[in-house]
Amino acid sequence: MRVSVVQHSTRRWRARRRRALWAGGEVLVTLGVVLLLLVVHQLWWTNRQARDGAERRVEALEREWGAGGAEDRLIDSGTSPEASEEPRAPEPPPVAPTTTTRSASRPDPSHAYAILTIPRLDLRVPVAEGISKPDVLNKGYVGHYPGTQQPGRAGNFALAGHRNTHGEPFRYVNRLDDGDEILVETRDAVYTYAVDQTVPQTSARDTGVLRPVPRSLVHPARGYRHPGYYLTLTTCTPEYTSTYRLVVWGKLISMRPR
Structure with a gap:
């Protein structure tokens, strides 16, 4: 009877191969766990x-505004443009509005100074100055585009917000229909806009949507031709990408003091 002889070198090679396969499997499992944790962090924890x-x-804003007495809400017409520029009726002005404001009325960068409420989406979030991701958007805030108008003033009050992750305040803005109300509250007034138009998808470089009279440069049929009091909401689309932009426009329909 012949007995097969297995050389020591062959056994060592097989042992090394088993160890290598085991180590590779452990690395793959570890990477899978790390990736899973990253996904959980990005999609759940950041939200x-x-x-x-x-x-x-x-x-905090509500407490701050509620704590102020009537004397804190008095507006000095010589220093604050709100006393003269806030519309009492949402009719377009006879001349094109400007997007510049006086330095005295410009909010500090990254400072939350207003509250955006969209009843249809059960959304209520702070509005901060600027669209910095680490300082504004990643905090779950909605960011005001610098250079566009302030709420209630002639021109275009333009905002940006995340659609996914970091609070995703604009996750469902695609569900808004014409006539849906959007409220913007400041220390002194509550401005109500009504959704008027939507651009489901446009280029991230479509700067026309932020102009004083907003109009898409990619889809010229979408937008406006006359000065007015506009609100613009922008976010990324499709979901979980940043390739394109979804745009919702509204028009001012009322304003009431707080």
């Missing part, structure tokens, strides 16, 4: 953290 922070900021 929870940003939403909690945004809710606290909204509550």
Whole structure:
């Protein structure tokens, strides 16, 4: 009877191969766990953290505005343009509005100074100056495009917000229909806009949507031709990408003092 002889070198090679396969498997499992944790962090934890922070900021603004007496709301017509530029009726002015404001009325960068409410989406988030991701958008805030108008003034009050992750305040803005109300609250007034037009998809470089009289440069049929009091909401589309932009426009329909 013949007995097969297995050389020591062959056994060592097989042992090394088994160890290599085992080590490779461990590396793949570890990478899978790390990727899963990253996905959980990005899709769940950042949302929870940003939403909690945004809710606290909204509550802080409400307390701040509620604590102020009537004397704190008096507007000096010589220093604040709101006393003369806030429209009492949402009719377009006879001349094209300007997007510049006096330095005294410009909010500090990254400072939350207003509250955006969209009843249809059950959304209530702070509005901060600027569109910086780390300082504004990633906090779950909605950011005001510098250079565009302030709420209630002639021109275009333009805002940006995340559609996915970091609170995703604009996750469902695609569900808005014509006539849906959007409220913007400041220390002194509440401005109500009504959704009027939507651009489901346009280029990220379509700067026409931010002009004083907003009009898409990619889709010229979408937008406006006459000065007025406009609100613009922008976010990324399709979901979980930043390739294109979704745009919602509204017109001012009413204003009431707080």
